[in-house]
Amino acid sequence: MNSNNELTRTQRFLRTIEPLIYAKRWLTMTILIIATIFLFWQMVQIKRDAGFDKSIPLDHPYMKVLKQYQAEFGGANTVLVALMQKPGKGDIYNAPFLKSLKTATDELFFLPGVDRSRVSSIFTPDVRYIEVVEGGFKGGNVIPADYQPTQKYFDMIRANVGKGGHVGRYVAKNQDGAMIYAELLEVDPVTGVKLDYEQVAKGLEDKIRGRLTHPTKIVYKLKSDHGPLKAGTKVGEGFVDYGWKLALQTFEVKNPKGEGSKPITVRGTEVTSETVKNPDYNPDVTVHIVGFAKVVGDVIDATMQVVLFFLLTLVMTMILLWLYVGSLKLAILPLICSVTAVIWEFGLLRLMGKGLDPFAILVPFLILAVSVSHGVQYVNAWVGEITMNRRNSFDASLETWRRLAIYGTMAIMTDVVGFALIGLIPIDIIREMALNATLGMAAIIITNKVMMPIMLTWVDIGDPVAFQAKQDRRDGVFDPLWRLISNMVRPVPAVIAILVAAALFGWSLWKGEGLQVGDSQAGVPELLPHSRFNNDMAMINQNFTIGTDIFKVIAEMDPESCIRYDMMQQIDRFDAHMENTVGVQSVMSLPWAAKQVASAFSEGAPKFRVLPRNRYAIVQAITPIPASSGLLNSDCSALAVLVFTKDHTAATLDRIVEKTKDFNKTNAAEFYETHKDVNAKYCDAKLDKRREVGNDKVELENAIAALRKSKPGIGYDDINKNPTVKKLTDQHDKAEDELKAMSKACPVNFALASGNVGVMAATNEEVHRLERPILYIVYIGIAICVFLSFFEVKSILSIMLPLSLVSFMAYAVMTILGIGMKVATLPVVALAAGIGVDYGIYVYATLADAAAGGFKLRDAYFKTLKMTGKAVVFTGITLGIGVATWLWSGLQFQRDMGKLLVFMFTANMFGAILILPAIASFLIKPKELAPGEEPVFKPRH
Numbered sequence: 001m002n003s004n005n006e007l008t009r010t011q012r013f014l015r016t017i018e019p020l021i022y023a024k025r026w027l028t029m030t031i032l033i034i035a036t037i038f039l040f041w042q043m044v045q046i047k048r049d050a051g052f053d054k055s056i057p058l059d060h061p062y063m064k065v066l067k068q069y070q071a072e073f074g075g076a077n078t079v080l081v082a083l084m085q086k087p088g089k090g091d092i093y094n095a096p097f098l099k100s101l102k103t104a105t106d107e108l109f110f111l112p113g114v115d116r117s118r119v120s121s122i123f124t125p126d127v128r129y130i131e132v133v134e135g136g137f138k139g140g141n142v143i144p145a146d147y148q149p150t151q152k153y154f155d156m157i158r159a160n161v162g163k164g165g166h167v168g169r170y171v172a173k174n175q176d177g178a179m180i181y182a183e184l185l186e187v188d189p190v191t192g193v194k195l196d197y198e199q200v201a202k203g204l205e206d207k208i209r210g211r212l213t214h215p216t217k218i219v220y221k222l223k224s225d226h227g228p229l230k231a232g233t234k235v236g237e238g239f240v241d242y243g244w245k246l247a248l249q250t251f252e253v254k255n256p257k258g259e260g261s262k263p264i265t266v267r268g269t270e271v272t273s274e275t276v277k278n279p280d281y282n283p284d285v286t287v288h289i290v291g292f293a294k295v296v297g298d299v300i301d302a303t304m305q306v307v308l309f310f311l312l313t314l315v316m317t318m319i320l321l322w323l324y325v326g327s328l329k330l331a332i333l334p335l336i337c338s339v340t341a342v343i344w345e346f347g348l349l350r351l352m353g354k355g356l357d358p359f360a361i362l363v364p365f366l367i368l369a370v371s372v373s374h375g376v377q378y379v380n381a382w383v384g385e386i387t388m389n390r391r392n393s394f395d396a397s398l399e400t401w402r403r404l405a406i407y408g409t410m411a412i413m414t415d416v417v418g419f420a421l422i423g424l425i426p427i428d429i430i431r432e433m434a435l436n437a438t439l440g441m442a443a444i445i446i447t448n449k450v451m452m453p454i455m456l457t458w459v460d461i462g463d464p465v466a467f468q469a470k471q472d473r474r475d476g477v478f479d480p481l482w483r484l485i486s487n488m489v490r491p492v493p494a495v496i497a498i499l500v501a502a503a504l505f506g507w508s509l510w511k512g513e514g515l516q517v518g519d520s521q522a523g524v525p526e527l528l529p530h531s532r533f534n535n536d537m538a539m540i541n542q543n544f545t546i547g548t549d550i551f552k553v554i555a556e557m558d559p560e561s562c563i564r565y566d567m568m569q570q571i572d573r574f575d576a577h578m579e580n581t582v583g584v585q586s587v588m589s590l591p592w593a594a595k596q597v598a599s600a601f602s603e604g605a606p607k608f609r610v611l612p613r614n615r616y617a618i619v620q621a622i623t624p625i626p627a628s629s630g631l632l633n634s635d636c637s638a639l640a641v642l643v644f645t646k647d648h649t650a651a652t653l654d655r656i657v658e659k660t661k662d663f664n665k666t667n668a669a670e671f672y673e674t675h676k677d678v679n680a681k682y683c684d685a686k687l688d689k690r691r692e693v694g695n696d697k698v699e700l701e702n703a704i705a706a707l708r709k710s711k712p713g714i715g716y717d718d719i720n721k722n723p724t725v726k727k728l729t730d731q732h733d734k735a736e737d738e739l740k741a742m743s744k745a746c747p748v749n750f751a752l753a754s755g756n757v758g759v760m761a762a763t764n765e766e767v768h769r770l771e772r773p774i775l776y777i778v779y780i781g782i783a784i785c786v787f788l789s790f791f792e793v794k795s796i797l798s799i800m801l802p803l804s805l806v807s808f809m810a811y812a813v814m815t816i817l818g819i820g821m822k823v824a825t826l827p828v829v830a831l832a833a834g835i836g837v838d839y840g841i842y843v844y845a846t847l848a849d850a851a852a853g854g855f856k857l858r859d860a861y862f863k864t865l866k867m868t869g870k871a872v873v874f875t876g877i878t879l880g881i882g883v884a885t886w887l888w889s890g891l892q893f894q895r896d897m898g899k900l901l902v903f904m905f906t907a908n909m910f911g912a913i914l915i916l917p918a919i920a921s922f923l924i925k926p927k928e929l930a931p932g933e934e935p936v937f938k939p940r941h
Helices: 004-023 025-044 061-068 095-109 151-163 197-213 243-248 292-301 303-325 328-351 363-388 393-422 428-457 464-476 479-489 491-512 532-543 565-579 590-600 615-622 650-674 680-710 716-721 723-741 755-790 793-817 826-852 857-888 892-920
Strands: 078-085 128-133 136-141 177-183 216-222 234-238 250-253 264-267 271-277 285-291 550-556 584-588 638-645 749-754
Touching (some): 004 393, 095 197, 095 285, 128 151, 128 590, 197 285, 197 292, 234 250, 292 532, 303 328, 303 857, 363 393, 363 428, 363 826, 363 857, 393 428, 393 826, 479 491, 479 857, 491 793, 550 565, 565 615, 584 590, 590 615, 638 650, 650 749, 650 755, 680 716, 680 723, 755 793, 826 892
Antiparallel strands (some): 128 136, 216 234, 250 264, 584 638
16 A cells, blocks of 8 residues: 555646646647657558568577578578479479479579579589599589480489489489579678568569469550650569559669669559460479578568458457447547557657568557557546546546556556567567567557547547446446456455466466477478468478478588598588487588598499598598588588488477587597597687687678678778778687687587578577576566556565466467467567556556455455456457457468467456455455445545
């Protein structure tokens, strides 16, 4: 209970704020409308901002290894395109298929954002073969430079594929398909411009899948003259019909004025389309495309569907509000405030220079939910002032504001604190999601605590007596239910409720132990199991031994160590160790390739497929393998071991990571036993110095990229003269010299990790490390805000215990539903807690105020249910119904979040009206009334 001084301070604070809202309400509302219009203009300019690097923990040790060796061995942002002959159409060695494969390879090579040095197929020069012939070796490109579509060359290509060991890699295991492998650059190294994933995804669909599988081509021409361009001028072509989305497209057309002139932009509304025959159409081929860019593209394609769900949720909420309050005008007001809060959220995000990540599209739903929750409470209290206390609209709004301003604002502040604390997770997409949600919650304070009170002063409900009679008839239907629930403050029901809650908590702890950190299915969990992407992934994994899931381990050693048998043998043993690990499909490394070459020296005899012990024999075996193969760097100080896994489920990731760590530890111990001149301390220091060199290199590259972005076209001389670049260069060179000075040989260090599976492993470890601590920190922040709302420890116990129970139950529900804890789901459990704390604060505040006014506990709780409890129940049901529509979404992660949020909204509602009063009944003591004194409900604030 607050002291009198605290009450006075609170009242003084409210009296200070009141004039800003009520004395100049027309001026205040005008300012709010102008601000909303401005922020709406900002909102419509917001751009999608997807990014691969945003979704990974860049500070994790694995990711430091990835960045250190990205230039030599590539990153993890890959695109795989597989062309497959349809069943019954034979193998790939025919003119139509090879023409299609060449077309797809060329299109992927020239696609914006693709690292052209890392595009590989049997048509690229880095995919080669080698064989023993009379007089020595013969090798070359799998597809010769003078290729002609004749049977002679088809037979030659078939033989070259076998000689090069490419079956299962670049050619399907049954030789009825072929693979194209490419990597994407997150940032253009010359211009510093960030990769547009939407354009990449469109290019993959249109220029590759569409070009090969659509029988017609669409040509776009101008309807009328456009500047120097005449009507009928061709402005573009494509293979995917945009449909109604054509109006949203733009076409860049070369300016006929010549070099140096800016391209002309033509809007989709200015063009007409016609279809012509597609010369590249191959009816016997299917195209399968996978990669992060394609996932982003599929999520973006579903954005319109997500918007429709948002509108459907708004309409359903308005109808339910109308039924609840009995007035269409009152039903619309909370929705106006909610939509305004979302506008402010996006507008403020745009002002801060941020975009909207496609994987954060669910945040506006949470903002809508929180805003509706507060709006319903406010309208509900205002109606009570009108009907029960016979106040006019202005006075009713003022009195409602005085009663709910502190509780409501602090409830929202708890959400702000909770959402902001999620930003402690060192993954950029989660930090942006936290910022997004925090801005939305801050907007709710303005829309619900300033805009809503002003609008209610202008609402006229007509005859208050008739309106009250209608309200009483509707509310009276539920009075028996409220009287039944009010028994929760009696000792026996309260004890039973607490025991049931304790049992549920124990069950949640037990069941929640099985929660999977990471993906729980073989495909991409963001998309439906039978989506085209996941079907494509399954097709590739089924037909190729190098599937979509690659775990790269970097074998680190001294320069030129790849000609030392003792070093190469350690990597060879690691290959065997990983090949015998459950979940691994195949392993590729320099020792693996060297053994193929060594066998070729002995007429391909399998018994000679071993690693040569002689230094010169090793040199002979690895010479045909260039650094462009991605298996070794230029000075042989690092080799990449490519581990292809059957899937990327959490169990598989945990297993291969553990196997790698175990081998690294055992291998080092064996090395120290036979090499007494070094020890673990020396080699650890050497490894630290190697990582320092790598970090300095990455920092230098980032500085150069930032410089190129800020000064497009800057030359190398100016870059080298830049003080920051010069300082970082000196720092890197110094560290590199210190590393070279540590000349004693150490065991091969198998550094984790690169490849998309390495990224997933790092992300899973980060999520596992932070999931509980972040949730606890969020709850500590919420608890502090709850205490500041009431200055009572008993308020914390009453509100936080049911809230925490629901969070732990959420872990159990995720286990049952097979929803893994990952980047997309980690924030939701914490974010949804914001809804529950709203419920709890309003219920506890009304119950405590009624008890402080002298009402007996059961009467106080009955009054609470009539005043705010019914609004909590209504909000929980409404929000549950709203997000239940997500179960029909085309995105699996939205369906999963729908299930989780339906549970959390409804469970928090039951916790607030059943468990909270049971706990509070042992903590709140009603005021003792003097003889003849009547109980009176009066808010303490």
